[in-house]
Amino acid sequence: xxxxxxxxxxxxHLALRATLLxxxxxxxxxxxxxxxxxxxxxxxxxxxPVGGLWIVQATDKAEIETLLQSDPFWSHxxxxxxxxxxxxxxxxxxxxx
Numbered sequence: 001x002x003x004x005x006x007x008x009x010x011x012x013h014l015a016l017r018a019t020l021l022x023x024x025x026x027x028x029x030x031x032x033x034x035x036x037x038x039x040x041x042x043x044x045x046x047x048x049p050v051g052g053l054w055i056v057q058a059t060d061k062a063e064i065e066t067l068l069q070s071d072p073f074w075s076h077x078x079x080x081x082x083x084x085x086x087x088x089x090x091x092x093x094x095x096x097x
Contacts, residue, residue, distance in 0.1 A: 003064055004087040005054040010080040014048055023072040034058060034067060055087060
């Protein structure tokens with residue numbers, strides 16, 4: 001099953017984000033069999049990140065909740081909140097870039 005996972009970062013934590021970015025990217029690479037797409041969300045293209053979005057393959061929300069606990073952005077306190085939604089593609093073929 002596919003899920004869209006939307007993260008909201010804590011305000012004024014850009015320095016923490018920068019410090020953890022390499023570890024977070026390495027973590028995503030280790031979990032790319034589950035985290036199929038990932039990236040930051042920004043209010044404008046040149047703005048600082050305010051959160052992130054993942055598309056995740058998992059059996060249920062509990063599996064995602066367990067998975068994200070080991071993400072450095074989560075375990076070191078960057079994330080303020082998370083939303084996990086079942087995601088149903090409109091097109092059968094992958095369009096992920």
